[in-house]
Amino acid sequence: MGxxxxxxxxxxxxxxxxxxxxxxxxxxxxxxxxxxxAAGASALLxxxxxxxxxxxxxxxxxPSEVTLPQGVPLGSYRRIIRPxxxxxxxxxxxxxxxxxxxxxxxxxxxxxxxxxxxxxLAADEKGxxxxxxRAPSQLGTGSKISLGFAGRKKPVDVQLNACDSxxxxxxxxxxxxxxxxxxxxxxxxxxxxxxxxxxxxxxxPLKGLKAALSAIN
Numbered sequence: 001m002g003x004x005x006x007x008x009x010x011x012x013x014x015x016x017x018x019x020x021x022x023x024x025x026x027x028x029x030x031x032x033x034x035x036x037x038a039a040g041a042s043a044l045l046x047x048x049x050x051x052x053x054x055x056x057x058x059x060x061x062x063p064s065e066v067t068l069p070q071g072v073p074l075g076s077y078r079r080i081i082r083p084x085x086x087x088x089x090x091x092x093x094x095x096x097x098x099x100x101x102x103x104x105x106x107x108x109x110x111x112x113x114x115x116x117x118x119x120x121l122a123a124d125e126k127g128x129x130x131x132x133x134r135a136p137s138q139l140g141t142g143s144k145i146s147l148g149f150a151g152r153k154k155p156v157d158v159q160l161n162a163c164d165s166x167x168x169x170x171x172x173x174x175x176x177x178x179x180x181x182x183x184x185x186x187x188x189x190x191x192x193x194x195x196x197x198x199x200x201x202x203x204x205p206l207k208g209l210k211a212a213l214s215a216i217n
Contacts, residue, residue: 069094072096077093077095078093079093080093084208086209089103090102090104102122103132115135115136118135119133120134129173131173131178132169133170137164139168139195140163144192145158146192147189148190182206182209186206188203
């Protein structure tokens with residue numbers, strides 16, 4: 001037994017030491033890569049947050065198209081739009097006061113989607129009906145819009161009496177002529193002249209207005 005001993009296997013020892021060294025080296029190198037990756041990720045997060053803040057500064061929330069009357073809290077006002085042929089029935093309701101106001105509107109736009117003419121059938125506090133006429137603000141206060149009715153040779157001229165930076169307004173009481181036109185569902189010839197000299201002319205169909213009016217209850 002004295003002649004026998006367990007071989008030392010120096011190659012195995014060297015291999016083990018090499019593996020251990022490689023493992024330690026790999027661990028240190030890996031740690032370095034982790035540190036570099038962590039630093040890079042932090043830089044990306046910081047730059048990303050900065051870019052996001054820059055983007056947020058360039059954009060804003062689009063405000064609601066419904067303007068609340070003074071004193072009405074958010075969430076207590078409702079608008080319902082019911083489309084009819086050629087016309088929209090628009091009703092705004094104050095849910096707390098249980099008060100509803102409706103109008104029936106028709107709008108015309110050009111190829112650039114800009115307003116050319118718009119009018120609405122509404123009523124005052126006493127229930128008397130009238131038409132609200134709207135035209136581009138370029139016309140200016142005092143300009144006239146002509147309404148041509150079937151069966152009448154002379155058109156009705158309506159003078160614009162209020163303007164802001166976007167539109168001009170005028171009001172026309174609903175008399176026997178307009179009532180008859182609504183009942184017969186004819187068309188009204190709308191025309192006016194721009195300050196540039198351009199003449200605007202269009203046919204406004206009344207068909208659908210009577211149906212929308214009967215839907216108000």
